Amino acid sequence: MSQSRHVPVMLQRCLDLLAPALRRPGAVVVDCTLGLGGHSEALLTQFPEARLVALDRDKEALRLSGDRIASFGERATLVHAVYDELPDVLQRLGLARVQGVLFDLGVSSMQLDEADRGFAYAQDAPLDMRMDQTTGMSAAEVLNTYPPGELVRILRAYGEEKQAKRIVSAIVRERGKEPFSNSARLVELIRDALPQAAKRTGGNPAKRTFQALRIEVNGELSVLEQAIPAAVKSLGVGGRIAVLSYHSLEDRLVKQVFAAGAANTAPPGLPVVPERYQPRLKLLTRGAELPTEEEVAENRRAAPARLRGAERIREDTE
Numbered sequence: 001m002s003q004s005r006h007v008p009v010m011l012q013r014c015l016d017l018l019a020p021a022l023r024r025p026g027a028v029v030v031d032c033t034l035g036l037g038g039h040s041e042a043l044l045t046q047f048p049e050a051r052l053v054a055l056d057r058d059k060e061a062l063r064l065s066g067d068r069i070a071s072f073g074e075r076a077t078l079v080h081a082v083y084d085e086l087p088d089v090l091q092r093l094g095l096a097r098v099q100g101v102l103f104d105l106g107v108s109s110m111q112l113d114e115a116d117r118g119f120a121y122a123q124d125a126p127l128d129m130r131m132d133q134t135t136g137m138s139a140a141e142v143l144n145t146y147p148p149g150e151l152v153r154i155l156r157a158y159g160e161e162k163q164a165k166r167i168v169s170a171i172v173r174e175r176g177k178e179p180f181s182n183s184a185r186l187v188e189l190i191r192d193a194l195p196q197a198a199k200r201t202g203g204n205p206a207k208r209t210f211q212a213l214r215i216e217v218n219g220e221l222s223v224l225e226q227a228i229p230a231a232v233k234s235l236g237v238g239g240r241i242a243v244l245s246y247h248s249l250e251d252r253l254v255k256q257v258f259a260a261g262a263a264n265t266a267p268p269g270l271p272v273v274p275e276r277y278q279p280r281l282k283l284l285t286r287g288a289e290l291p292t293e294e295e296v297a298e299n300r301r302a303a304p305a306r307l308r309g310a311e312r313i314r315e316d317t318e
Contacts (some may be wrong), residue, residue, distance in 0.1 A: 007299040008038030010291050010307050014102060014242045015046050017284055017309040021240040022047040025266040029100035030055070030090075032083035032231065037065030039102055042070045050100075052076045053093065055083055057218075082132075084226035090234055097236035103243040105224070105250050106301065124184035129210075129217045139213040143186070144179040148172050152210045158221070158249065159212030166193045167209060167291040182209075213246065221249060232281065235312035240284065242309045251288055251306045258283060258310045280316065284309035 008014075010215055022029055023044070027050045031040045052075060056062050056224050062092055069076050079089050081105065090098065092231045127140040143151070145261040148168050155164035171180075171192040180186060187206040194205050215221055245251040261281030288306035296303045 007106065007301075008042065009106065009244055009299065009302045009305045010289075010295065011039065011042055013289065013307060014039060014085045014104075014244070015042060018043070018100040018102065018240050018244045019047070021238055024099060024225065025049045027099040028053060028095055028233070029049070029102065030086065030098050030234070031102050031183040032086060033102075033104045034065050034078065035104065037061075037068040039104055040065065040076070041069050043100075043102070043231075044069060044075060050075070053079065053089065053095070053098070055079050055081045055086065055089060057082045058283070059132070059134070074200050079086055082223055084223045084230065086227060086230050086234060097239065098234050099236060099239045101235065101239075101241040103227070103231070103241075103246060104219075106305070124182055126187045127180060127186065127213075129214050131218050135185045136219075137217060139217050140180050142143055142213060142216055143171060144175050155209055155212045157212075158215040159208035159210075160248070161208040161212065163194055166195075207300070215249075224250060224253055225239075228254055231262055232257065232312065233309070237312055237315060238315065239312045240309060241312075242284075242307065245288070245306045245308075246304045251308070254308050257290070263312065275314075278314055279312045280312065280314045282313045284311055 004166040018029065021027060027047065027154055029043050029047070029050050030056040031043065031052060034054040036038055037054070040052055040054050043050065043136070052069075052072070054065065054076065056065070056078075059080060062080055068076055077093065081089050086101075090096075122226065127138060127143065130136050142154075146154070151168045152164045155161040155167060161167065167190055170189050171186075172186075174180070174189055186205075186209070190209055192207045227244065235241060243254045245254055258281060262279045262283050264273060264277055264279055266277035270277075285308050288308050288309075291302040291305050
C-alpha cells in the first residue's frame with residue numbers, strides 16, 4: 001500500500017479549525033468520511049481528551065482504518081453508515097450533542113487506487129463506482145439503462161460537462177451494439193466524441209463524465225443536502241464543523257447551509273432583533289480556503305479542495 005495515498009488533505013488546517021472545540025474534556029468529534037483514517041488518526045492523536053465517532057459506507061475502508069486506529073481502543077467508535085444517517089448514529093450511541101464534525105468529501109484515495117472499483121479513468125476496470133458495494137446500481141447499469149435525456153441531465157448537472165449531448169448520443173449508439181462493462185471503452189468513446197478544442201482543456205476529457213456517474217451512483221449530492229444541516233444541528237454551542245469539498249456543486253451546497261445559519265432571519269425594520277432570529281452559526285473561514293501551493297505540489301489530489309468552517313454560537317429556539 002503506497003504511502004502517498006495516506007496523505008490527508010489540508011490536515012493541519014482542519015485540526016486548527018476544530019481545535020478550540022475539541023480541547024474540552026469529554027469532547028466528541030465525528031469524522032463523517034473515515035476513508036483510510038488519516039484525519040481520524042490525527043484527531044485522536046492531537047486531542048487526547050476527545051472521543052471519536054467515525055462513519056464510512058465502505059466496509060473495506062472501515063476494516064483498514066480499524067487496523068490503523070486500533071491502538072486508541074475505546075476512544076474510537078467506527079460505524080458502517082452513510083453520513084446523512086448521522087442523527088440516527090448519534091441517537092444509537094446516546095449522544096445528544098457533539099463538539100466537532102469533519103467532512104472530507106473527496107473520493108477515498110483507496111477507492112481511486114483499487115483498480116477493480118472502476119472510479120479511475122486512468123486504468124481499465126469494471127464500471128462499478130459504488131462506495132458501498134453491497135447495495136445500489138453500478139455505473140455500468142446507469143450507462144446501459146438510463147434514458148438519454150436523464151444521462152444528459154446527469155452529465156450537465158453533476159459533471160458540468162458542456163458536451164453532454166455529444167457524449168450521450170455516442171453512449172446510446174454504442175450501448176445498442178453492446179452494453180458497457182469496463183471503463184476503458186467509455187474513456188475511448190468520450191475521446192472520440194469530443195471536438196478537438198474541448199480535448200485541450202482541463203486534463204483527461206473523461207474526468208467530468210466519471211465525476212457525474214460517481215455522484216449519481218452514490219447519490220452524493222442528495223445525501224449531502226441532508227447531511228450538512230443534520231451535522232450543524234448535532235453541534236452543541238461552541239461546537240465546530242469543517243468541510244472539505246472537491247467540486248463546485250458540493251462547495252455551493254456547503255456555502256448555502258453555512259450562510260443560512262450565519263444569517264439574521266428577522267423581518268426588516270425591527271428595532272431590536274429577538275433571540276430566535278439571531279444567527280446560529282459564525283463563519284470561521286472567509287469564503288472557501290484553498291490548499292497551499294506546497295501542499296498541491298506534494299499531493300496532487302489536494303488541488304481542487306475547498307475548505308469551509310463554522311462554529312455553533314446559539315441553540316435552535318423553535
